[in-house]
Amino acid sequence: xxxxxxxxxxxxxxxxxxxxxxxxxxxxxxxxxxxxxxxxxxxxxxxxxxxxxxxxxxxxxxxxxxxxxxxxxxxxxxxxxxxxxxxxxxxxxxxxxxxxxxxxxxxxxxxxxxxxxxxxxxxxxxxxxxxxxxxxxxxxxxxxxxxxxxxxxxxxxxxxxxxxxxxxxxxxxxxxxxxxxxxxxxxxxxxxxxx
Numbered sequence: 001x002x003x004x005x006x007x008x009x010x011x012x013x014x015x016x017x018x019x020x021x022x023x024x025x026x027x028x029x030x031x032x033x034x035x036x037x038x039x040x041x042x043x044x045x046x047x048x049x050x051x052x053x054x055x056x057x058x059x060x061x062x063x064x065x066x067x068x069x070x071x072x073x074x075x076x077x078x079x080x081x082x083x084x085x086x087x088x089x090x091x092x093x094x095x096x097x098x099x100x101x102x103x104x105x106x107x108x109x110x111x112x113x114x115x116x117x118x119x120x121x122x123x124x125x126x127x128x129x130x131x132x133x134x135x136x137x138x139x140x141x142x143x144x145x146x147x148x149x150x151x152x153x154x155x156x157x158x159x160x161x162x163x164x165x166x167x168x169x170x171x172x173x174x175x176x177x178x179x180x181x182x183x184x185x186x187x188x189x190x191x192x193x194x195x
Contacts, residue, residue, distance in 0.1 A: 015050070016052060019054075020054040020071075021081050022080050023083060023090065023148075025090070025150060025152055026082040028056075028059045028153055029150055030058065033058065034056065035055070035056040036054065036055045038054075039052045041053035045069055045193075046070075047069075047070060049115070051067070051070035052067075055067075058153045061155065062154060065082050073193070076122055079193070083152065084189065090145030091144060092192065099137065100140060156174055157175050157176075157177060157179045158175060160172075161174070161176045162179065
């Protein structure tokens with residue numbers, strides 16, 4: 001126990017944060033949000049390091065949201081920790097990178113030691129260097145989302161309603177409408193992050 005007390009608390013390289021990096025749509029339209037914080041609660045879906053998880057409800061009729069990736073991965077691509085959309089333009093990573101001609105070859109290493117080194121180096125660079133701004137072109141200015149899209153926060157679709165078996169009626173906490181299916185409805189977190 002004594003070695004834990006003498007060692008630097010920040011030396012393990014794990015993320016400690018007081019507030020998430022999230023977009024306005026994920027935060028919700030309510031200015032008074034009650035948020036829970038759990039340090040080292042889950043591992044990041046991208047780099048698998050433990051990080052502080054925040055959970056909140058963005059509105060009365062909304063489902064609970066929580067952070068999915070760590071702030072290091074978030075800052076690396078300048079994306080929201082929840083929806084993984086670009087913070088500045090509200091676009092998916094692949095669309096933003098293609099429109100701005102950004103090379104996306106910054107894949108996080110697979111081995112544990114290399115991944116820790118990569119994260120530490122990136123944290124060090126972010127703290128000393130201000131990210132260089134790439135001037136947006138006309139295409140990205142046309143595509144960008146200018147206002148928050150709060151419909152993303154709605155409850156999930158009721159699976160019993162889809163089968164025609166929902167007996168709750170108006171008391172059902174889920175939406176009673178048919179889901180939209182397609183290629184993009186089956187994406188996972190890593191596909192959204194890397195584009």
